[in-house]
Amino acid sequence: MSAVPLPMPATLARPEPTDEAGSGRATRGPRAGAGSRGQLVDRFGRVHRDLRISLTDRCSLRCTYCMPEQGVEWLAKSSILTTDEIVRVAEVLASLGIVEVRLTGGEPLLRRDIVDVVRRISAIEGVSGPLEVSMTTNGLKLPELADPLRDAGLTRVNISIDTLRPDRFAELTRRDRLDDVLDGIRAARRAGFSPLKLNAVPMRGVNDDELVDLVQFAIDNGAQMRFIEQMPLDAGHTWSRTEMVGADEILDRLTRRFTLTPIGERGSSPAQDYLVDGGPTTVGLIASVSAPFCGACDRVRLTADGQLRNCLFAREESDLLPLLRGSHGRGPADDDALADLLRRSIAGKRAGHGIDDPGFLQPQRPMSAIGG
Numbered sequence: 001m002s003a004v005p006l007p008m009p010a011t012l013a014r015p016e017p018t019d020e021a022g023s024g025r026a027t028r029g030p031r032a033g034a035g036s037r038g039q040l041v042d043r044f045g046r047v048h049r050d051l052r053i054s055l056t057d058r059c060s061l062r063c064t065y066c067m068p069e070q071g072v073e074w075l076a077k078s079s080i081l082t083t084d085e086i087v088r089v090a091e092v093l094a095s096l097g098i099v100e101v102r103l104t105g106g107e108p109l110l111r112r113d114i115v116d117v118v119r120r121i122s123a124i125e126g127v128s129g130p131l132e133v134s135m136t137t138n139g140l141k142l143p144e145l146a147d148p149l150r151d152a153g154l155t156r157v158n159i160s161i162d163t164l165r166p167d168r169f170a171e172l173t174r175r176d177r178l179d180d181v182l183d184g185i186r187a188a189r190r191a192g193f194s195p196l197k198l199n200a201v202p203m204r205g206v207n208d209d210e211l212v213d214l215v216q217f218a219i220d221n222g223a224q225m226r227f228i229e230q231m232p233l234d235a236g237h238t239w240s241r242t243e244m245v246g247a248d249e250i251l252d253r254l255t256r257r258f259t260l261t262p263i264g265e266r267g268s269s270p271a272q273d274y275l276v277d278g279g280p281t282t283v284g285l286i287a288s289v290s291a292p293f294c295g296a297c298d299r300v301r302l303t304a305d306g307q308l309r310n311c312l313f314a315r316e317e318s319d320l321l322p323l324l325r326g327s328h329g330r331g332p333a334d335d336d337a338l339a340d341l342l343r344r345s346i347a348g349k350r351a352g353h354g355i356d357d358p359g360f361l362q363p364q365r366p367m368s369a370i371g372g
């Protein structure tokens with residue numbers, strides 16, 4: 001299919017810290033205690049630096065691999081973390097060595113105070129400077145929010161787009177909104193987010209004939225393409241390993257059309273990146289199932305209802321709500337108690353997600369309630 005190129009981006013400059021009234025950004029002097037609580041290290045020596053925060057389990061789409069069409073069991077409104085609570089957890093985690101935060105969901109842009117959330121988190125001083133804040137979004141609200149988010153300190157955006165065909169998009173997401181996603185991609189480019197990454201989950205017989213088209217779309221639109229192996233995190237528990245389109249197969253199909261040159265080692269990054277036809281476009285393959293990167297995992301997740309998850313596939317969670325809000329007649333706990341719980345949660349992290357283990361059980365929560 002022929003893809004319509006979107007306009008060229010302006011350069012995104014991260015706003016300088018300032019204390020000017022009305023600037024909307026806090027001054028970032030060194031924060032007492034930043035990094036002073038040591039690091040978040042697990043039994044296998046993995047040091048945790050990357051925090052994913054799910055801001056809501058609500059969403060404007062209903063992707064088949066993520067949410068059910070109807071009958072979603074929403075998290076109780078009263079359990080959803082306030083912005084003050086999120087900022088507090090992020091501050092304590094920053095003092096434990098977290099340096100990057102990715103905002104996700106559900107759809108993070110549905111959170112009404114999203115610009116404020118970005119502004120406040122990106123004002124937190126980590127061990128090596130202000131926290132780096134990025135976002136994964138379906139892009140629908142970017143036309144109105146891309147500029148304010150950039151001004152609030154958001155540095156990078158990943159936009160999910162699984163197909164370029166309107167009828168297919170409507171079927172796959174159960175909403176007829178491909179044009180709105182394309183508008184969102186345009187807005188992100190105009191706002192200067194760079195690199196702009198596009199995420200797609202290939203599914204057999206659904207969109208796996210569009211791999212080349214999606215990469216071509218990324219080339220035509222100055223974006224980077226990333227393909228994510230479908231994981232057993234759908235609400236309907238219908239995932240099947242044999243049906244999954246694996247990274248090897250994706251690579252094989254793409255190399256029939258493009259010359260892909262591997263870029264460096266994957267490290268703690270989930271994606272193995274390749275230059276497409278010599279660049280500058282890249283394609284990243286996220287082989288979470290077929291070639292897990294658990295050994296280098298440095299991620300920890302905070303759900304919208306205040307549960308710390310040390311793995312996407314964790315079956316246990318650490319409930320931060322009682323410490324944040326107080327319980328059994330006790331008031332809220334202090335930062336040291338919070339840090340202790342966070343440390344204990346990470347210490348108990350398993351070696352790997354275990355999808356291939358005979359006893360593997362899919363987490364109760366669907367992806368929309370964990371945060372991808």
Ligand code: SAM
Pocket residue numbers: 059065066104105106107108136137138158159160199200201228229230231232233234367368371372
């Ligand atoms: N709503 C936003 C979006 O779609 O970008 C953010 C949340 S979504 C859960 C984050 C990412 O997880 C998206 O790129 C989505 O494609 C991916 N995802 C959701 N369910 C998945 C699954 N079962 N396997 C692999 N990736 C999945």
Ligand code: SF4
Pocket residue numbers: 059060061062063066067105106107138160367368
């Ligand atoms: Fe919503 Fe993102 Fe899940 Fe799709 S993948 S249903 S956009 S949370």
